[in-house]
Amino acid sequence: MIDALTEAFVHLQGWMFDRLVQPPLLALGLGSHLEMAFDGIQFFLAGVLQISFAYLLLRPLEAWRPVEVWPDRRAARVDVLYSLLDRLGIVPLAVFALLAPLFAAIDGWFRLHDIIPPQLEDLLPALETRPLLCFLVYLLLLDFAEYWRHRLSHVLRWWWALHAIHHSQRRMTLWTDSRNHLLEDLIGGFWFASIALLIGVPPGQFIGLLLVVKTVENLAHVNARLSFGSLGERLLVSPRYHRWHHALELPAGDRYRHGCNFAVLLPVWDQLFGTQYRGQELPPCGLAGDPLPPDAASSGFWRQQREGLQAFAAALWSRGSATDGQRESRHAR
């Protein structure tokens, strides 16, 4: 069964490459990008699979045990568009096209000056021939980096202006994870890819790592009463845990002034850095106002992009951290 599925996947990947991707690349004189394009198709197909599985498994869960019952899901439609752009490789492709030449130039400069940038395996040679262990270590390090990226996006005023689009959704569903301003996607992609390149993640594992992160993020945003149990909720970010990150009202206490529960996969980072809040209720989500207009929860894609840029520019011209903004847009309990 698995062999047959793998065979079908490989066949489809090969067919798409041969019929759709290789001819234009060769015609444009971009033949040396063929191998990368082949990996890109794998990313696209993996995204299709991931989004299909998320829909088939998580959507029934939302229908079966919803946290909130809405008369319709119109407000979530724009998040589906964001998800398609993100998961089917359009946003990652743009990030890659912008970053790959830059990284190649920097790396090339180092090598021409006899500097080989160190990799994780130089410190831990045992990882060289243990790809699964290596994958888990990469996942741990990237998740640590993602915690800080996420936390900074709440602390820095200009970043919060962009990230607020993600938080403006009041009807949080499995699709909400990808609801991000395109500029924030670019910054986040740069962050993730930089760390991945710095520790030496190979392309094949990069796709796998992204899939794991995205799958857990889908699950974390699901509108469903789903418990991981007392131990499970300490080990992996659950929908309840992440719902508190999106809560309309911030938990009381100065340490939550920028928000709480920033972890993407592992709650341990919040525990270590004092940002964990383990509330048992399931609070309402969203923002009350600033930096986006009050109706941002239901606005369309292009309007969100425009308003996000306006808020970003306004934040750049003003001083201070995002604390004030979050105090204005999320009530303290």
Added chain:
Amino acid sequence: MIRRHPACPARFLARVLALVLLLCASQMAAHAGLAIALNSADGTISLIDTDTYKVTGKINVCKEPHHLMPTPDDKSLIVACAASNQLVFFDPLTGQEQKRVRDISDPYHLGFSPNRKWFVATSLRLDRVDIYDPADFRLIARLPAPKAPSHLAFDDASQFVFVTLQDSNEVMAISLPTQKIAWVMPVAATPAGIVMSPDNRYLLVASMGEGVVEVIEWRARRSVRKVATATAAHNLQPKGDGRHFYVSNRSIDGSISLLDTQTMSVVEKYDVPGGPDDMMVRADGKELWATARFARKVQVVDLVSKQLKLSIPVGSSPHGVFFLNHAGLR
């Protein structure tokens, strides 16, 4: 009550000896014909029994291994680990790892000069060609080679190494004694594989963009002919008769053309699906093995019936295959 036979040292020793011989024989049988396939995306090598065509093992090697090359004495098979900045040496008889040479920056395609004085590695990703001393793999020269230096070939006198520049559609000649770029000339689009003709007169360059093998009279730096093969002509492998080369046409439908270097024409063509890439011919000339890059397989072509004989499932993006019992590499 169980009765034991009286101990007999001679019989015991004979049994131990027989057992040892049996074990040795089985070990030898297991590696009687070993093929090693290199899987770039998996970072592994697959060990294949060339008699039964069964995969007998898979070994984790490194990140992004791209090409493999035997040492001139055939005692080692070198795997170029591009993303790990290493060369990993394997015993081609057993598949056992022998050693790792570190700090080899981003090696992609490899080659020893015919006089064994130079070891050259291209860096496709970082636009560079490195020349090493093969005795200790000490870097001798590092030359910028934009864009996308791919495969390499030498002249018989080891005076030059020729490198295809995949993105700038050129061939670069580097003087080995001076380690300087001697010349660069334009060729057909997206050149990949490159070999020297048996008479040392022509460079044969596979052009993916045009689906041809371009014949270049290298001393005159002149393109003399383009021999059409098929879409995405990629790599060349000698048949071993001092006259013919197999040309892999790396598309999904895929084929392998047989090029006659005396008439400079295609004389045979075999359907080999899955993106045939690297190739190897059995010493008896009866089989051609090719890695199917987009199908995770090694394809075996029966050169007698001229049909695809069987497919051996290996890892993701197989990019090289080697066995000692081959028909020749030049």
